[in-house]
Structure formats: C-alpha cells, structure tokens
Amino acid sequence: GEDVEQSLFLSVREGDSSVINCTYTDSSSTYLYWYKQEPGAGLQLLTYIFSNMDMKQDQRLTVLLNKKDKHLSLRIADTQTGDSAIYFCAAVSNSGYALNFGKGTSLLVTP
Amino acid sequence: NAGVTQTPKFRVLKTGQSMTLLCAQDMNHEYMYWYRQDPGMGLRLIHYSVGEGTTAKGEVPDGYNVSRLKKQNFLLGLESAAPSQTSVYFCASSTDQGVADNEQFFGPGTRLTVL
Numbered sequence: 001g002e003d004v005e006q007s008l009f010l011s012v013r014e015g016d017s018s019v020i021n022c023t024y025t026d027s028s029s030t031y032l033y034w035y036k037q038e039p040g041a042g043l044q045l046l047t048y049i050f051s052n053m054d055m056k057q058d059q060r061l062t063v064l065l066n067k068k069d070k071h072l073s074l075r076i077a078d079t080q081t082g083d084s085a086i087y088f089c090a091a092v093s094n095s096g097y098a099l100n101f102g103k104g105t106s107l108l109v110t111p
Numbered sequence: 112n113a114g115v116t117q118t119p120k121f122r123v124l125k126t127g128q129s130m131t132l133l134c135a136q137d138m139n140h141e142y143m144y145w146y147r148q149d150p151g152m153g154l155r156l157i158h159y160s161v162g163e164g165t166t167a168k169g170e171v172p173d174g175y176n177v178s179r180l181k182k183q184n185f186l187l188g189l190e191s192a193a194p195s196q197t198s199v200y201f202c203a204s205s206t207d208q209g210v211a212d213n214e215q216f217f218g219p220g221t222r223l224t225v226l
Contacts, residue, residue: 008151041219041220042115042201042203042217042220043215043217044217045214045215045216048214088154093156097142097159098159098169100156101146103152104153
C-alpha cells in the first residue's frame with residue numbers, strides 16, 4: 001500500500017516561511033493533498049495538486065511536486081501564529097477512494 | 112449545510128462495553144469513511160463505504176463493525192471495547208464530483224476513552 005512520510009515537527013518565527021516536506025511511495029495517485037488540523041478540530045483540505053503539475057500557488061501557499069523523487073512540499077509564506085496547526089500530506093490509497101495520510105507535521109509559529 | 116456531524120463528541124467506556132458512533136452528512140456524498148487518530152500515528156482508516164448498503168475494511172478494522180443503511184449515515188460500532196480503542200475517531204465523506212477527486216470533508220471528531 002501507499003506509504004506517506006512526513007517530518008513530525010517544525011518551528012518557525014512569525015513572518016518567516018515554513019516548508020513542510022512529504023514523501024510517498026505510490027506514484028499512481030492522481031491528486032496529492034495537504035490537510036490542516038487545528039487543535040480540537042477535524043481536518044480541512046488546505047490545497048491539492050494534480051499529479052501532472054510541478055507547482056501550484058494559492059495565495060501564501062505553494063505546493064511543489066517532484067514526481068521523480070516522489071516528494072511533495074508545502075511552503076507557507078509570511079507564516080502567522082494562526083498557521084500553527086498539524087499539517088497532513090495525503091495520497092489516494094489502493095482502494096481508489098480512501099486516502100493514506102502521513103503522520104502529520106506539527107507547525108509551531110512563535111512571535 | 113451542517114456538513115459532516117458526529118455524535119457523541121466525548122464518551123468514556125469501561126472495557127467490554129459496547130457503543131455506536133454516528134456520522135451524518137448532508138452533502139449527498141457517496142463515499143464515507145471512519146478513521147482513528149492516535150498520537151504519532153496520524154490517521155488510520157478503519158472502514159469505508161462507497162455507497163448505501165456497502166462497506167469495506169480499511170487498514171485497522173479489527174474490533175469494529177460498520178453499517179451504511181442510509182446514504183447520509185455511517186455508523187461505527189464497538190461490540191466489546193478495549194483500552195487499545197482509546198482514540199479520537201473521525202468520520203469523513205467525499206464525492207467523485209468534487210473540486211479534486213477524493214477531497215474529503217471531515218467531522219469534528221469523537222474522543223473515546225476506554226478504561
């Protein structure tokens with residue numbers, strides 16, 4: 001099955017850029033996703049990238065996809081304290097419906 | 112639209128007790144999922160359903176049963192709760208007609224403690 005790996009923690013200062021990295025094993029996933037989980041809440045889709053794209057920009061978010069290395073990254077520009085959350089990388093599982101999630105990266109933004 | 116709702120929000124059980132977690136969605140989604148979230152483990156898929164009357168096993172199905180009698184509801188049952196089932200349970204739903212295939216919408220979670 002699909003394995004999705006992420007680093008577990010990242011700490012940045014407010015105003016700096018954050019980069020969260022993810023690697024995956026199965027290159028057949030049509031879309032790759034980034035979800036955000038705020039404390040005590042469920043996951044919300046933050047952004048996604050179609051597998052035939054190298055980059056997608058959405059306001060402060062930039063997603064980079066390197067299909068050769070099976071590496072996905074999420075860059076948050078001008079990180080704010082409200083960006084503190086857990087970020088999950090996800091890819092479609094063998095079922096074709098469910099998602100395989102990484103373990104999540106806890107982002108801490110300090111003033 | 113309420114989106115995806117889950118009841119109850121919190122529950123404490125004793126070992127061996129049974130309970131049912133209810134998930135409801137009002138978006139007419141075909142697909143529904145149950146995940147559990149444990150520290151350092153991320154989200155793991157328990158069971159899922161691709162339509163009314165259908166269910167399938169996910170990554171960690173043992174000790175759980177599910178039913179999808181109505182399209183809008185997906186029930187997760189624990190017949191004999193064990194301390195290892197202490198976790199936060201998330202329900203999600205999706206449609207293949209979404210902005211991005213497999214975009215999933217999550218409920219707020221149920222925090223279950225088994226003593």
